[in-house]
Amino acid sequence: MPGEATSPRKFVVRTFGCQMNEHDSERIASLLVADGLERTTDVSEADVVVLNTCCIRQNADDKLYGTLGHLKSLQAEHPGMQIAVGGCLAQKDRDLLLERAPHVNAVFGTHNVGRVTALLGQARESGESVIEILEAPRLDDGSEFATAMAVRSDLPYAAWVTIQMGCDNSCAFCIVPSVRGPEVSRPFGDLVREVEQLAAAGTVEITLLGQNVNSYGRDLTTRLRVGAPGLVHQTGLVHQTGLVHQTGLVHQTGLVHQTGQRWVDEGARRPRPLFADLLRAVGSVEGIRRVRFISPHPKDLRPETIAAMAETEAVCEQLHLPLQAGSDRVLAAMRRGYTAERYLERLAAARAGIEDLAVSTDIIVGFPGETDSDFQATLEVVAEAEYDSAFTFIFSPRPGTRAAEMAEDFVPSEVIAERFEQLRIVVERSALARHRARIGRVEEALVEGPSKKDPSMLTGRTRQGKLVHFSPSGEPGAPAASSAVGDMVQVRIDSAAPHHLRGTLVGGEPPRRHRAPRVPIRIPVHAS
Numbered sequence: 001m002p003g004e005a006t007s008p009r010k011f012v013v014r015t016f017g018c019q020m021n022e023h024d025s026e027r028i029a030s031l032l033v034a035d036g037l038e039r040t041t042d043v044s045e046a047d048v049v050v051l052n053t054c055c056i057r058q059n060a061d062d063k064l065y066g067t068l069g070h071l072k073s074l075q076a077e078h079p080g081m082q083i084a085v086g087g088c089l090a091q092k093d094r095d096l097l098l099e100r101a102p103h104v105n106a107v108f109g110t111h112n113v114g115r116v117t118a119l120l121g122q123a124r125e126s127g128e129s130v131i132e133i134l135e136a137p138r139l140d141d142g143s144e145f146a147t148a149m150a151v152r153s154d155l156p157y158a159a160w161v162t163i164q165m166g167c168d169n170s171c172a173f174c175i176v177p178s179v180r181g182p183e184v185s186r187p188f189g190d191l192v193r194e195v196e197q198l199a200a201a202g203t204v205e206i207t208l209l210g211q212n213v214n215s216y217g218r219d220l221t222t223r224l225r226v227g228a229p230g231l232v233h234q235t236g237l238v239h240q241t242g243l244v245h246q247t248g249l250v251h252q253t254g255l256v257h258q259t260g261q262r263w264v265d266e267g268a269r270r271p272r273p274l275f276a277d278l279l280r281a282v283g284s285v286e287g288i289r290r291v292r293f294i295s296p297h298p299k300d301l302r303p304e305t306i307a308a309m310a311e312t313e314a315v316c317e318q319l320h321l322p323l324q325a326g327s328d329r330v331l332a333a334m335r336r337g338y339t340a341e342r343y344l345e346r347l348a349a350a351r352a353g354i355e356d357l358a359v360s361t362d363i364i365v366g367f368p369g370e371t372d373s374d375f376q377a378t379l380e381v382v383a384e385a386e387y388d389s390a391f392t393f394i395f396s397p398r399p400g401t402r403a404a405e406m407a408e409d410f411v412p413s414e415v416i417a418e419r420f421e422q423l424r425i426v427v428e429r430s431a432l433a434r435h436r437a438r439i440g441r442v443e444e445a446l447v448e449g450p451s452k453k454d455p456s457m458l459t460g461r462t463r464q465g466k467l468v469h470f471s472p473s474g475e476p477g478a479p480a481a482s483s484a485v486g487d488m489v490q491v492r493i494d495s496a497a498p499h500h501l502r503g504t505l506v507g508g509e510p511p512r513r514h515r516a517p518r519v520p521i522r523i524p525v526h527a528s
């Protein structure tokens with residue numbers, strides 16, 4: 001009816017996979033909001049459903065196609081409902097996805113997340129399904145990395161910032177290099193500016209995301225050296241192309257801001273920004289109280305990174321250092337590029353350099369050919385590492401990876417299940433011991449909101465990333481129940497469990513600390 005107000009179309013974005021995908025999902029949601037849609041949690045009333053997929057594990061395929069089957073019947077009851085599938089699995093399956101699920105309206109890959117609304121519009125106008133998969137990020141298109149909408153919808157004070165896409169390694173079990181392509185780093189200056197904007201908008205915690213954050217910047221140098229036009233455009237050097245062939249590039253004052261100030265101004269004269277430089281730069285942005293990152297590859301954990309973590313107040317005492325296996329034979333078969341001994345040396349260097357460091361890891365159980373003694377070696381390394389937590393995975397063959405071709409060496413599932421349980425016990429033992437050691441301490445916690453299990457309690461995260469449930473009634477003089485989401489408070493730890501802490505609110509805003517490195521940082525140098 002003319003003049004009648006129409007209610008906005010509604011959307012749901014579902015994420016299957018890792019934090020990188022969750023970040024992309026936030027971007028997708030923001031693009032849909034900018035396009036006039038409204039978020040809903042009820043898929044049955046959604047006009048647009050976007051599934052952002054991950055193909056790292058086999059059950060991701062099963063989950064996706066199962067969800068698509070369910071959506072097919074909803075779509076039949078809700079004419080005009082559009083379904084879009086993006087992410088790693090879309091990048092991998094491409095046309096196959098539309099063959100298996102022809103009711104999907106749009107398919108997009110990992111490099112064109114920013115095109116989701118355009119593709120949905122195209123599909124609506126043409127009445128046909130559309131598919132667009134790019135093989136690599138378009139380097140001349142800043143929108144590939146558009147992160148103005150990186151603020152997390154679950155935690156309004158926190159944001160993810162992608163610093164790098166893709167991976168140059170070739171771990172035998174991993175499909176990331178083939179679906180996300182080679183490493184592409186975002187320009188240093190763009191990242192610092194983005195963090196400044198996030199801080200100005202009220203973000204206090206950022207998590208830097210990359211498949212191998214420690215190699216951040218490596219490709220920037222290569223592209224500058226060869227004068228790749230994409231980078232020239234992105235870094236704002238487009239009018240000074242003559243400079244890209246000069247090795248003295250970093251001395252050009254006008255370029256300093258674009259390419260990064262730290263490693264230029266402080267006498268390092270390095271030809272590339274290091275991840276450590278980025279940590280120091282984003283950690284010094286006014287308003288940013290906490291910086292986290294995932295994940296550094298153990299083989300690339302540099303002393304500079306440890307020093308930057310130790311010396312930058314905002315960088316949290318938390319390190320996720322994926323082990324994957326503790327047997328050198330299995331590590332070699334996985335093509336991880338380190339031995340158990342070297343891994344433990346790097347971990348020891350990190351712990352020596354960073355006071356009160358919490359360490360987590362990833363471990364795969366049942367990699368093809370893993371024997372009892374290989375697994376025993378893993379248990380020994382895990383026990384020695386004394387992790388605060390571990391993400392443990394059962395090996396799952398991904399088509400297109402080397403490990404998937406090792407079918408004759410697959411470990412029987414009952415053997416894997418038994419090993420998995422043994423590993424859980426060893427991890428939980430060290431996690432509990434490390435958590436118990438915190439009892440009686442007063443920790444800084446950033447309030448996330450009421451506890452999901454007990455709404456009379458609040459939940460927050462300590463600087464080490466530990467979940468702490470605490471009583472808001474506090475002690476005399478404490479700011480009682482007035483704590484709100486995003487408040488920084490002080491919590492006394494009263495008890496501990498393997499996966500969380502419990503405590504009592506004892507104060508508001510904790511005093512700011514000044515950091516200094518504890519000991520000179522040395523990592524043994526090995527021939528690579």
Ligand code: SF4
Binds near residue numbers: 168211212
């Ligand atoms: S470092 Fe290995 S596991 Fe990590 S993304 Fe690259 S190939 Fe995959």
